[in-house]
Amino acid sequence: RKEVEQDPGPFNVPEGATVAFNCTYSNSASQSFFWYRQDCRKEPKLLMSVYSSGNEDGRFTAQLNRASQYISLLIRDSKLSDSATYLCVVFRGDSWGKLQFGAGTQVVVTP
């Protein structure tokens, strides 16, 4: 079983709609969680951290459910520029930043 699993998609979303997707992780000792965004043929970039209480950053909302070991990302009012692959990332908290990446969920926002 992979340490971080995601639905690969693609999620085809009309512009202006809401899309949400989850990521599950297997290691209950995981301490920190992140969503990264990767555009086609580009490098991954940090989108947002995920906090236990849930957090928002503009149109993006991230949630963490430790009991069920999953995190979620919700995008409201989708823009064409939101089209990308969203990588779920889990950090076990060791000093050297060994992050575990999911394979990503592809989101395609259509006009």
Added chain:
Amino acid sequence: DTAVSQTPKYLVTQMGNDKSIKCEQNLGHDTMYWYKQDSKKFLKIMFSYNNKELIINETVPNRFSPKSPDKAHLNLHINSLELGDSAVYFCASSQGGTANTGELFFGEGSRLTVL
């Protein structure tokens, strides 16, 4: 001003050749990494260095040899290239130690194609 830069961006080479990828970061970070992203898009860590010292060495064939001449540079040399080495190789850096927030800054990637 590119924070993490790696060269070359594209490499096309024959099986059996040796190639190197260079990486430099100007963020003042202590920790640098090499990640491999294969055709299935999984990003897997290969190596991590902290202040020139090897910290993480995943199960990588010993044909791959990293070298960190100083904390701002981490190069990757690959011997006897194989078809399965075709991938995008990303260099990254982060603030190591207790200040590590888990945020990585990636270079633009080096796309290696082995024929």
